[in-house]
Amino acid sequence: MKRNNLWAPWRIGYIQGLSEKHDCFICHNVKNPQQNEENFVLWQTKSCLAMLNKFPYNNGHLLLAPIRHIAGLEELNDGELLEITKLIVASQKVLTAAIKPHGFNIGMNFGRCAGAGLPGHLHIHIVPRWDGDTNFMETCAGTDVISQSMKDLYKQLKKASTENNLPGF
Numbered sequence: 001m002k003r004n005n006l007w008a009p010w011r012i013g014y015i016q017g018l019s020e021k022h023d024c025f026i027c028h029n030v031k032n033p034q035q036n037e038e039n040f041v042l043w044q045t046k047s048c049l050a051m052l053n054k055f056p057y058n059n060g061h062l063l064l065a066p067i068r069h070i071a072g073l074e075e076l077n078d079g080e081l082l083e084i085t086k087l088i089v090a091s092q093k094v095l096t097a098a099i100k101p102h103g104f105n106i107g108m109n110f111g112r113c114a115g116a117g118l119p120g121h122l123h124i125h126i127v128p129r130w131d132g133d134t135n136f137m138e139t140c141a142g143t144d145v146i147s148q149s150m151k152d153l154y155k156q157l158k159k160a161s162t163e164n165n166l167p168g169f
């Protein structure tokens with residue numbers, strides 16, 4: 001059976017455990033820059049953060065978020081809007097340099113009914129895609145293979161960031 005959506009049932013435990021600001025992993029990452037490597041924070045810019053999703057839909061799944069704990073796009077100021085948009089571009093560049101995806105899904109979920117795991121802190125999903133990758137994910141998602149490969153992936157993306165001068169601002 002071919003799946004075309006981004007529903008990921010193994011995320012449910014994680015989704016149910018998070019809602020309030022004190023449980024917000026994005027705010028946690030902002031407050032603990034000394035843990036950037038273990039939290040897989042790739043970049044921190046003036047007002048935004050780019051990190052690997054610890055519960056990825058696919059290899060290289062990044063999350064972009066403003067540093068401020070805000071829920072809606074309309075709450076972003078002009079500086080944040082510009083930065084987060086530039087981070088989309090930089091994310092595609094670094095992923096292309098490091099792991100050569102065939103395509104991307106880039107999107108946002110607002111509200112739990114729309115699939116937002118962390119509705120209080122807006123974030124943009126950058127999901128690299130490869131031809132035929134849905135079959136791979138159905139077989140391997142949620143296993144230890146992913147968490148181990150994420151450490152290697154993080155190093156790869158850090159290296160590609162340096163080599164390509166990303167995010168570049």
Ligand SMILES: [Zn+2]
Pocket residue numbers: 021024025026027028068069070120121
């Ligand atoms: Zn937050």
